Amino acid sequence: MASVAIIAVLLMVTLSLLRVNVLLAIIISAMSAGLMSGLSFVDTVELFIENVGGAGETAFSYILLGGFAVAIGMTGITKGIVQFLRKAVKGRRVWMLVIIALIASLSQNAIPVHIAFIPILIPPLIAVFDKMQLDRRGVATALTFGLKAPYVMLPLGFGLIFQGIIQEEMANNGLEIPLSEVTLAMLIPGSGMIVGLIIAITITYRKKRDYSKEEPKGQPSNIEEVDDEPFVFERHHFMTLIAIVAALVVQIITEQMVLGALTGLVLMFVLVAVPLKRGEEVMSNGITMMGMIAFIMLAASGFGAVLQETGSVDALVDASSGMLEGQKVLISLILLLVGLVITMGIGTSFGTIPILAVLYVPIATAAGFSPIAIAVLIGTAGALGDAGSPASDSTLGPTAGLNVDGKHNHIWDTCVPTFLHFNIPLFLFGWIASIIL
Structure with a gap:
């Protein structure tokens, strides 16, 4: 039974590497997991469909955020940002990547909009990137770093939610730990991501x-060439800023991305930043931009449910820990490897923490790990679900922004680079931290 989870995740990754559509790869892998565990095809399909709604709120949020992003883009306010970046970096590729990483980092704490800024900022910069001959794999790496490292290390914005979930789920399983110690614990594996970004x-x-010289794959979108006409700040730009601030305030107060995105989108029309008659165009383009990400998140939720309901995840952890009783170094290594398999398949850090905590706390406690070391194990294993995973919004978001001309492949240009530069150092630093803390 333990092998079911491993085979299913490896199948999904292999199909994705062979350029099979990620959505199809997830569905095929979910069906395979159910059949291997003894469920009938019909039962597997029913289980999968029943649980796709687990990510319904997130998927709907992304659709609304897509519409909000399109509306903001229609105002032309991104032109000012693009021109500022062009002047600031003056053709220096490394500085461009550093600035993009910093902007992405702000999306997790100071301005918690997550991936919503990518379709607003990145497509208008594609012409600039190409003129600089900037490798988009570096851009994808910088974006994923900014989407992931801040919530791993900093107890602000999404980071406060992530570290709070670790603390809460450890307490639910009988192990109390202050939030400050969770933050301290995650600074070490998070430092590995900084090393990966620098490299x-x-x-x-x-x-x-x-x-x-590269041929576009699929149907490329239209991208604007570099616009050298000076940007002029006008009334509708001011109204756009009001809508953005309102969306952020509502999201922070309610902790609901749906309400935040809906507030911003409605205000864009009410304040006439975008004419109401263009509403159909806004939503149509928003769905085109973010729809695939939404469907992949829904499918990933169903896939995760199939793995959990079949008992393959529990069996995998039990089997791996039972063989190594008393050997802390190897137990830590195996738990992180198991976490990598689970979270890479499900494609979410936040959503897998409760699953991991139920399994990790009793195993690690019995093996003699300290509470802070257990926090490292849980947090690191959970964070491994973002970078490199075909089903993660931290990889899907950068691809959506960089592939507007059909010249950026999701797997080879986003997932593989981010896995190599972030998951490997995150894994190594987390492993070392769990042993020394």
Whole structure:
């Protein structure tokens, strides 16, 4: 039974690497997991469909955020940002990647909009990237770093939610720990991501890459060429800023992305930042932009439910821990490997913490790990579900922004680079931290 989860996740990753559509790869893997565990095909399909709604709120949020992003883009306010970045970096590729990583980092705490800024900011910059001959794999790496590292290390915005879930789920399983110790614990594995980013932007993706010679794959979208006409701040830009601030305030107060996105979208029309007659165009383009991400998140929820309901996740952890009783170094290694398999398949950090805590707390406690070391294990294993996972919004978001001309592959240009530069150091630093703390 333990092998079911491993085979299903490996199948999903293999199909994705072979350029099978990620949505199809997830569905095929979910069906395979159910059949391997003894469920009938009909029962597996029913289980899958019953649980896709687990990510319904997130998927709906992304659709609304897509519409909000399109509306903001229609106002032309991103032109000012693009022109500022062009002047600030002056062709220096490394500095461009650093600034993109910093902007993405703000989306997790100071301005918690998560991936909503990507379709607003990145497509208008594609022409700039190509003129600089900037390797988009470096851009994807910088974006994923900003979407992930802040919530891993900092107890602000999404980071406060992530670390709070770790604390709460450890307490639910009989192990109390202050939030400050959770933060301290996650600083070490998070530091591994900083090392990975430095290697990516200064060594791996520093060389020039000419995209003019590459053939677009799929149906490329229209992108604007670099606009040198000076940006002029007008009334509708001011109204756009009001809508953005209102969306952020509502999201922070209610802790609901749906309400925040809906507030911003409605205000864009009410304040006439975008004419109401363009509402159909806004939502149509928003669905086009974020719809695939929404469907993949729904499918990933169903896939995760199939793995959990079949008992393959519990069996995997029990089998791996039972073989290594008393060997802390190996237990830590195996628990993180198991966490990598689980979270890579489900594609979410926040959603897998409760699953991991139920299994990790009793196993690690019995093995003699300290509470802070257990927090490291749970947090690191959960964080491994973002970078590199085909089903994670932290990889889907960068691809959605960078593939507007059909020249950026989700697996080879986003997932593989982010896995190599973030999951490997995150894993190693988390493993070391769990042993020394």
